[in-house]
Amino acid sequence: MSVPFLEVLATPPLNSVQDLGRPGQRRWGIGPTGMVDGLALQVGNALLGNAPGAAGLELQLFPVRLRVLRDGAIALTGADCDARLDGRPVPPWWALPVRAGQVLELSPPGATRRDLAAPALRACLSVAGGIDVPEVLGSRATHVRCAFGGLEGRALRPGDVLAAGAAQAPAFRDPAGFGALPPATALPLGEDPQATTVRVIPASDYDDFTEASHEAFWSDPWRVTIQSDRMGMRLEGTTPLKREVVQEMRSHGIVCGVVQVPPGGHPIIQLNDGNTAGGYPKMGVVIDPDLWRLAQLPPRSLLRFQRCDLAQARAAALEQDSYLAGLRRLSALSLMTPEVA
Amino acid sequence: MAAHNAFELAAPRVTPMGSAAFLLESEGPMCLPTQRRIWAVGQAAGDLKGVTDTQPGMNNLLVLYDPLATEPEALQAQLLALWIATPDTPAPGKLIELAVRYGGDGGEDLLDVAQRKSMTPRQVAEMHSSAEYTVFAPGVIPGFGYLFGLPEPLFLPRRDAPVNRPLLLNVFIAGLQCNVSGPPVPGGPQAGPTGWYSLGQLIDAPAPFDLTRDPPGLVEPGDRIRFILDEVLE
Known part of the structure; x- marks a missing residue:
């Protein structure tokens, strides 16, 4: 059963209902969409005892103010947005009970402090039972470009009312709630404290690039430019990436995390709202278990690429899986099921 | 085996x-x-x-x-x-006919393509509409997909730098490919950057994608498309 749970009091544009995306629709030219920081959503869902793919709110512009319409439970993951519930601070990566009438407020990440070692851009709000909007082609994710999914196929607006899928919220053993070890701490990667490191598997056009390009790609830091959004992330480096041989490319399917290099030599990383197909040469692809690291990179932050292979990528996926399994055990210990309560 | x-x-x-x-x-x-x-x-x-x-x-x-x-x-x-x-996919798919107005608004690059090929705009339009195209692959957004079958004299490398073009079910060519781009839904983007050349615009075309239909997409890989020359604006 679905009940009105949250009212949007204030939000800038570009915040939306997202889940883990819309797989299996590529034959219609429909890409994944879904939460860019999919791991943050999975953490929030694990803490609340939701299904892994239950929909939440992706918040990437602030300030955001929401009123709770009914007693329930929420989790805040992703970027630390100095969240306040009726003025009282809520720690990041935290699940807690909320009561009807309370107001939740989130500020821009880094408004109070900017931490190079833990860049932050997008927050995720999960609710017990998941945000309840109609499924379209198997997913609740908002497809902004095609104007379907999510809440009426669009970004959130002040005045919107969001329903939650759970009629009865779980009860917390500790009314203050409980938290998760953040992924940046639980799954550390890279040695440069000034830059975020992601692992990349070389793609089919890798060998076409010059030796100098290969060298620069793996050893230079890359700066995230302001031309970055849910479609993709443009990078700037000191060495433009060039190909040895230039041939006409054939259009082919592309995925989130693909590092494409247009003629100018500055790479673009494709994200969740990007095209399903492309024809630019590909240097490599950021592995799925590291996509959440990209999701939290604000403009001007630095990125490093670490070479990896399929076996290492699978090990990373297993490591992430076991991190989430640990959070589900923590949740089972920290929540009482509605029947018991 | x-x-x-x-x-x-x-x-x-x-x-x-x-x-x-x-x-x-x-x-x-x-x-x-x-x-x-x-x-x-x-x-x-x-x-x-x-x-x-x-x-x-x-x-x-x-x-x-x-x-x-x-x-x-x-x-x-x-x-x-x-x-x-795996045996090859056998029979060709269904045939869809789409009327095109070549040139004018939505056909911004017809003259440019004609000049590059030393042809008149009408010759380009006639050659383009003389071929039968096969839907090879889904496009980057819901639509008519990547089409194969462009006559070789019209092959043209895509632009080095993208230009802004309307996306109102426009017929584009680049390389040896052809596509039809448009807003997949009412209220979708009306224009966008592209390295392709816009030859014309569909007239009274069926919506390529409609969530109220099952399946929502009009064409699938293997289907064929024939462009009917409606008029040429020079």
Whole structure:
């Protein structure tokens, strides 16, 4: 059963209902969409005892103010947005009970402090039972470009009312709630404290690039430019990436995390709202278990690429899986099921 | 061995597209027989354990999988086995006719293409509409997909730098490809940057994508498209 749970009091544009995306629709030219920081959503869902793919709110512009319409439970993951519930601070990566009438407020990440070692851009709000909007082609994710999914196929607006899928919220053993070890701490990667490191598997056009390009790609830091959004992330480096041989490319399917290099030599990383197909040469692809690291990179932050292979990528996926399994055990210990309560 | 394909194809190049997909790229010139194998393998691969989606491209195939549900090395071998054993997708798909107004608003590049090819705009329009096109692959957003069948005299490399063009079911060409781009839904983007050349605009075209229909897409790979010359604005 679905009940009105949250009212949007204030939000800038570009915040939306997202889940883990819309797989299996590529034959219609429909890409994944879904939460860019999919791991943050999975953490929030694990803490609340939701299904892994239950929909939440992706918040990437602030300030955001929401009123709770009914007693329930929420989790805040992703970027630390100095969240306040009726003025009282809520720690990041935290699940807690909320009561009807309370107001939740989130500020821009880094408004109070900017931490190079833990860049932050997008927050995720999960609710017990998941945000309840109609499924379209198997997913609740908002497809902004095609104007379907999510809440009426669009970004959130002040005045919107969001329903939650759970009629009865779980009860917390500790009314203050409980938290998760953040992924940046639980799954550390890279040695440069000034830059975020992601692992990349070389793609089919890798060998076409010059030796100098290969060298620069793996050893230079890359700066995230302001031309970055849910479609993709443009990078700037000191060495433009060039190909040895230039041939006409054939259009082919592309995925989130693909590092494409247009003629100018500055790479673009494709994200969740990007095209399903492309024809630019590909240097490599950021592995799925590291996509959440990209999701939290604000403009001007630095990125490093670490070479990896399929076996290492699978090990990373297993490591992430076991991190989430640990959070589900923590949740089972920290929540009482509605029947018991 | 169940292989009865008249058309012998070299094994495709298989490379990882990240940690959860493989790209199969066929060798040789772009052609329909190869694409019929691509469609067939894509269809068959969808039934393999751990495969989550497949997407044909231009003589290539993207296969997405869950790396925790299948061994990537084993999947790679299964895909190569399918390439040999899967019969090509046989019959051509349905034929759809689309009326086009060449040139004018929405056909901004007709004159440019004509000049580059030392032809008149009408000759370009007549040549473009004389061919039958095959939907080779889904497009980047819901629509009529990537079309193959452009007559060779109209081949033109895509622009070095993209230009802004309307997207109101416009007919574009680039390289040896053709496509029709438009807002997939009412209220969608009305224009966008593209390296392709806009020849004209569809007249009274059916919506290529409609969520109230089942299936929502009008065309699928293998379907054929014929452009009917409605008028040429010079």
